[in-house]
Amino acid sequence: MSLPFLIEAQAGPARLGRISTAHGEVETPAFMPVGTAGTVKAVPQDVLEELGAQIILGNTYHLYLRPGHELVRKLGGLHRFMSWNRALLTDSGGFQVFSLSELRKVTEDGVSFRSHLDGTSHLFTPERSMEIQIALGADIVMAFDECTEHPAERERARQSMEMTLRWARRSKEYFESHKDECPWEESGHRDIGSSGHPETQNHNHLAAQPGAALPHGAQNRHAPGTPAAVHELSSPELPTTPALFGIVQGGMYGDLRRESAERTVELDFPGYAIGGLSVGESREKTMEMIANALEVLPKDKPRYVMGVGYPEEIVQYAAMGVDMMDCVLPTRAARHGLLFTSEGRMNIKNARYAQDQQPPDSKCGCRVCSRYTRAYLRHLFVSAEPLAGVLNTVHNLAFYLDTMRAVRHAIKLGDLSGMPSRSVSLA
RNA sequence: GCACAGGUGACCGAGUGGUUAAUGGUAGCAGACUGUAAAUCUGCCGCUCUUCGGAGCUACGGAGGUUCGAAUCCUCCCCUGUGCA
Numbered sequence: 240m241s242l243p244f245l246i247e248a249q250a251g252p253a254r255l256g257r258i259s260t261a262h263g264e265v266e267t268p269a270f271m272p273v274g275t276a277g278t279v280k281a282v283p284q285d286v287l288e289e290l291g292a293q294i295i296l297g298n299t300y301h302l303y304l305r306p307g308h309e310l311v312r313k314l315g316g317l318h319r320f321m322s323w324n325r326a327l328l329t330d331s332g333g334f335q336v337f338s339l340s341e342l343r344k345v346t347e348d349g350v351s352f353r354s355h356l357d358g359t360s361h362l363f364t365p366e367r368s369m370e371i372q373i374a375l376g377a378d379i380v381m382a383f384d385e386c387t388e389h390p391a392e393r394e395r396a397r398q399s400m401e402m403t404l405r406w407a408r409r410s411k412e413y414f415e416s417h418k419d420e421c422p423w424e425e426s427g428h429r430d431i432g433s434s435g436h437p438e439t440q441n442h443n444h445l446a447a448q449p450g451a452a453l454p455h456g457a458q459n460r461h462a463p464g465t466p467a468a469v470h471e472l473s474s475p476e477l478p479t480t481p482a483l484f485g486i487v488q489g490g491m492y493g494d495l496r497r498e499s500a501e502r503t504v505e506l507d508f509p510g511y512a513i514g515g516l517s518v519g520e521s522r523e524k525t526m527e528m529i530a531n532a533l534e535v536l537p538k539d540k541p542r543y544v545m546g547v548g549y550p551e552e553i554v555q556y557a558a559m560g561v562d563m564m565d566c567v568l569p570t571r572a573a574r575h576g577l578l579f580t581s582e583g584r585m586n587i588k589n590a591r592y593a594q595d596q597q598p599p600d601s602k603c604g605c606r607v608c609s610r611y612t613r614a615y616l617r618h619l620f621v622s623a624e625p626l627a628g629v630l631n632t633v634h635n636l637a638f639y640l641d642t643m644r645a646v647r648h649a650i651k652l653g654d655l656s657g658m659p660s661r662s663v664s665l666a
Numbered sequence: 667g668c669a670c671a672g673g674u675g676a677c678c679g680a681g682u683g684g685u686u687a688a689u690g691g692u693a694g695c696a697g698a699c700u701g702u703a704a705a706u707c708u709g710c711c712g713c714u715c716u717u718c719g720g721a722g723c724u725a726c727g728g729a730g731g732u733u734c735g736a737a738u739c740c741u742c743c744c745c746u747g748u749g750c751a
Contacts, residue, residue, distance in 0.1 A: 275702050296701075334701045342703080355703035386701075486701090517700040525700095545701035552700080567702045574705045575698085590695070620705095628705050 242379070242482035242509040243475040244541050244562075248651050252533070252560035255650040258541055260326040260378040261423065261477050262318060265293045267541065268557035268650075270643045271328060271565040272636055276301045277311075277321045280570050281625075281632040284323050290605070290633070291640045294326035294378070296565050299371050300335040300363070304354055308374040316376030316422035328565075329377040331368045331410070333403075333486070333514070334546070337386035345385065347402065365409035369417065369483075376421040377481055381512060382410040384486040389518040396490025400499045403488045407506055411483060418480040484510040484543060491520055493531040500535035510541040513561075517547050526555065533560050550579050550642050554658050557646045569639045573631035576620050579638045581659070585613075587631065592617040605637030 243259040244267075256267040272279045272287065275298040279287055287295065297317055302308060314320045317327055335352065336343060342353040349364030368383035383406050387399040485508040489495030496513075503511060513532045516525050529544055536542050543563035544556055553564050569579065576588040580600035585592075587599070595613035607616075607630045619627035649655045 271701095273702065280702080281705080298702080301702080328701095330701050335703090337701090339703070381701080384701095512701080514701065543701090548700055564701095566700050567704090568700045571702065571704065571706085572699060575707090576705095577699075586697085588696090623705075625705075 242478055242541070244510070244539065245475070246539070248653070250650040250653045250655050251558070253558045253646075253650045253655055254538075254560060254562060255647050256541070256562055258326075258562075259475055259477055260294075260482075261479065262327065262378055263293060263325045265326050265563075266647060267562040268553075268643055268646055269294060269563050270553060270639045271296055271563060272639075273565055273567045273570060274321075275567075276305070277317065279632075279636070281574065281628040282570075282636065284321065286606075286633060287323075287636070288325065290637050291644065292325070292636070294328060294563075295323065297321075297327055297329045297375060297377060298335075299329055299332040299368055299375070300352070302329075302375055303332070303371050304356055304361075308371040312374035312376070312422045315424070316374075318376060319422075326379070327375075327377040328379040329372045329375050329381065330545075331372065331381040331383040331486075332363050333368075333381070333384040334386050336363075336384075337388060337518070340388070347405075349383075350385075365406040366413040369410055369413040373414070373417055373421050373481065376423055378478070379510065380414070380481050380483050382407045382483060382485050382508075384488060384514055386515045386518070387488055387490045389491065389515075389520055391490045393490070393492055393495075396488075396492055396495055399490065400488045400495055403486065404499065404502050404506075407485050407503060411485075411506055411508070414483045418483075421481055423479075482509045484508055484512050484541075486512045486514040486545070487532045487536070488515045489528070489532075490515065491524055491528060493527060496528050496531040497535050500532045504535065504537060508540075510543060510563075511536045512543040512545050512563075514545045516544065522552065525552075526559070529556060529559060529561065550639060551659065553639070554642060554646055557643070557650075558655050558658070569635035570632050573635040574628040576627075576631065578616075578631060579635050581638075587613060587616050588620050589617070599634055600638065603634065603638060603641070605634055605641075607631075607634040607637070 245257045245259070246254050247257060248255040254267070258265040258267060272282075272292050272295045274280075274295045277297055279292075279295055302311060302317070311317055311320050317329070318324055336345060336350045339352060339355065342355060344351045349362055349367065352361045352363060353359070354361060363383065365383040369380070372380040384403040385399050385406070387396050391399065485503040485506055487496060487499045487503055489499040500511070513529055516528060525547070533542060541562045542560065544561045545565065547553060547556060547564050547566055549568065553566070556564060572579070576586055578585045578587050578599050581602040582600065585599065592613040595617075597613055598608040598611065599613055599616060600608050611630060616627065616630060619630065646655070646658060649658055
């Protein structure tokens, strides 16, 4: 029922924490790479482990359409299906209500979609979303919400928020009576491979050396040298079912955000998300909305801002007391040639890198930066080689995950002032 | 040598008397990307200026010609491909 969340240190409003899932621990503040269709695009699972990803996302809508949630359930759930035995979180499909605006119709009951794959019609309701997510079997599932569009009039934002609250109640009701149907094995949910070894956390993500071969095979999914089960002893009793998070909406109105948070908290979830942000508003407005929600959300539960952000933004949000974030930016931008580095943003396709023999980021220790040059990465990108997307994504995720690691370290030391949270510019 | 078919901006390739600095691709240059309908999308892409509204110049193998007007029609020349000798 509960999702153990231990706060180990604080620095102002920022918290260093640990979420214990049935599929390993998640150190917070955490950045969660997005793996919409059962894959973090371009990155193999063992590399994600090496990078230190402790939790990744999957998406209800996409996995429902293909390969189908019943198939995933039949094959043992999403963890087993995608060979990922660390934590998973599935989004509810609520965001597709927003992003597939041309292909959907929203009613009180739910949302009817036209599949972007073949045009067939589908109805998503809170109950249906829960059913699908339980079949997928993520550790954390999200309430079915409506991501309010921007800009939205106050009355429209209120109505949308109210519907999200009604949907949250329905989500919870269905979830509570069906959560035991998730496809986890009795106890073997912690072991996808055949070896029988319990999942261990890999805190040795920077150990990759230039030229080191990727570990492969189920028995060899952990980087060499990983201390075994370092947190086993301190782990509280692990969850036996997924946990459902509620989602705060309220458009760009601070009072609606607070009201949404209050009323979502009344429904009592083991964690809370703040949704509907980064939809076109200014960064100041984003922070204002987050701050309003955080004021109300319980401090002893994980708080998750959905769909953010740039590196300096996630640092700032963590400093404000956010525990979890996810964003397609590092993965998508990587496939489009944009690298995030300690020097800022680098468009690797630019002609000025054609003969540049430096690594993408001289301060980064990732397997890409320790082995390849900008000139080579540019060549790969310009040549449309698949490896370009792979290497760019690996670096960007390393940068994001390292950034979060540095944030956690700073919180532990009680001082976030050294973090590179450059003031966010208005565009 | 003869007969066909051709020669268009970096490349491929439309256009076959005027609204054509010239459709499309590719290559090139730059930009965007925030719970993924995204390995996608957008802009620029002859030269020189510009108060960014535009202005001027040079261009469709070469040289002439017809015409108010030619990448488009005519003549000669050069070159390429294919076929026949």
